[in-house]
Amino acid sequence: MKKLIGDSSAASLTANMTVPFTVQIHITERCNLNCRHCYQENEIVDEMSLKEIEDCTQEILEVVNDWADKSKITFLPNINLLGGEVFVRKDWESILDFLSKKNIEYYILTNATLIDKEIAKKLKVFRVSGVQVSLDGPEKIHDYIRGQGSFKKAVIGINNLRENEIDVTLNTTISKINYESFQDLFEVAKSLQVSGLVFSRLVPAGHSQNSKDLILSKDELKTIYNFVKENNNNSDFKINTGDPIASLYIDCETSYGFGGCAAGFAGITVLSDATVVPCRRLKIPLGNLRRDSFREIWSNSEVLNKLREQENYFGKCKECSEFMKCRGCRAVCFALSTRKEDRYLDEDPQCIF
Amino acid sequence: MKKEFDKKTLEKETDFWNKIKDNLKKGSGKVCRK
Numbered sequence: 001m002k003k004l005i006g007d008s009s010a011a012s013l014t015a016n017m018t019v020p021f022t023v024q025i026h027i028t029e030r031c032n033l034n035c036r037h038c039y040q041e042n043e044i045v046d047e048m049s050l051k052e053i054e055d056c057t058q059e060i061l062e063v064v065n066d067w068a069d070k071s072k073i074t075f076l077p078n079i080n081l082l083g084g085e086v087f088v089r090k091d092w093e094s095i096l097d098f099l100s101k102k103n104i105e106y107y108i109l110t111n112a113t114l115i116d117k118e119i120a121k122k123l124k125v126f127r128v129s130g131v132q133v134s135l136d137g138p139e140k141i142h143d144y145i146r147g148q149g150s151f152k153k154a155v156i157g158i159n160n161l162r163e164n165e166i167d168v169t170l171n172t173t174i175s176k177i178n179y180e181s182f183q184d185l186f187e188v189a190k191s192l193q194v195s196g197l198v199f200s201r202l203v204p205a206g207h208s209q210n211s212k213d214l215i216l217s218k219d220e221l222k223t224i225y226n227f228v229k230e231n232n233n234n235s236d237f238k239i240n241t242g243d244p245i246a247s248l249y250i251d252c253e254t255s256y257g258f259g260g261c262a263a264g265f266a267g268i269t270v271l272s273d274a275t276v277v278p279c280r281r282l283k284i285p286l287g288n289l290r291r292d293s294f295r296e297i298w299s300n301s302e303v304l305n306k307l308r309e310q311e312n313y314f315g316k317c318k319e320c321s322e323f324m325k326c327r328g329c330r331a332v333c334f335a336l337s338t339r340k341e342d343r344y345l346d347e348d349p350q351c352i353f
Numbered sequence: 354m355k356k357e358f359d360k361k362t363l364e365k366e367t368d369f370w371n372k373i374k375d376n377l378k379k380g381s382g383k384v385c386r387k
Contacts, residue, residue, distance in 0.1 A: 017374065017377050017378075018377075018381050019373065019377070019384070020384055020386060022384075022386040067366065067370060070366075070367065070370075071367070071370040071371070071374060072374070073370060073374055073377065078386070242383060242384070242385030243385065244383075244385060247383040247385075251382065251383065255379065255380055256379060256380035256381055256382035257375075257376035257377060257379025257380055257381075258373055258377050258379075258380075258382060258384075259382025259383045259384050260382070260383075260384065260385065261385050262384050262385045262386065265373070265384070267384070267385075267386065291355065293355040295358045295362065295366075298366070299358070299362040299363075299365045299366050299369075300362060300365070308369060324376045
């Protein structure tokens with residue numbers, strides 16, 4: 001399977017007629033940390049068994065292959081395993097063994113605090129395509145957000161991964177807490193010799209639904225985007241993002257016709273109880289793979305179909321000429337909208353254009 | 354047993370991916386994978 005780039009958050013493609021299709025699978029909602037900005041709700045659910053995870057993965061990949069045959073689009077399916085914390089689940093090795101035998105590009109999203117030398121060696125054996133580690137700032141900031149000692153543990157995990165030549169990228173969720181130390185984090189990332197730094201906007205949902213005051217203003221976001229743009233023009237160590245608005249701004253010299261938010265277009269998320277949602281940060285239930293087929297959900301879900309038509313959107317997004325390249329972050333819209341209905345279709349309140 | 358998809362479902366799929374294909378002719382940009 002062709003590897004895109006060492007970045008499990010965004011795909012930067014050069015060839016036409018290619019669409020990365022990301023399947024995010026929550027294998028557990030349980031976590032060993034309790035981070036301030038987490039979009040999870042720490043809910044206890046009936047987790048899918050190993051067999052159910054295998055079956056739903058197989059089902060989705062077969063549909064994507066069928067789309068490729070019929071549409072003549074080259075799909076680049078990739079799987080993100082996440083949680084909760086992946087390594088809290090006891091049978092994680094069996095899940096990775098299954099994926100490694102499928103010969104598919106797959107990534108793990110983790111806080112890295114549980115990755116000891118033994119686990120890192122196993123990840124090499126299971127041929128994981130890359131590991132995305134959440135790091136939210138230099139030590140003091142990271143520990144404030146994720147708990148005392150979590151930075152040092154994450155760094156140990158990162159070093160264990162690197163010793164086994166596993167591709168590591170860092171992902172930071174930017175908010176009022178850490179945006180002023182973004183440059184310091186950039187230096188930390190370089191010193192850890194990871195292959196890249198990725199950033200996402202805070203989505204105040206779940207555990208952090210009452211943290212709307214941590215959302216950055218448009219000017220604050222633009223400061224970050226300008227730093228990234230300048231860095232990427234002048235440095236070999238690139239900062240990347242999948243954020244639709246940031247991508248439009250940072251890659252404005254690149255000409256393309258399709259990109260942006262994956263919700264309803266180029267990805268799907270399966271929660272640990274087999275509930276299907278548009279994105280891991282946009283938890284609107286669309287169906288459940290224990291009873292519904294993926295194909296049925298993808299084509300007939302009212303939410304997904306509304307996401308696909310610009311006329312259903314509100315505010316700036318409804319009129320925007322960049323709709324097929326952007327659509328804003330639907331999860332941010334959902335979390336911050338004051339509308340009573342269809343909040344996920346509201347305009348992106350952090351649009352800098 | 355999961356519900357089988359019908360012809361209408363397949364037609365909707367085709368329409369959707371044709372629309373994406375038209376836009377892909379102008380090139381592929383970044384798609385959020387977070």
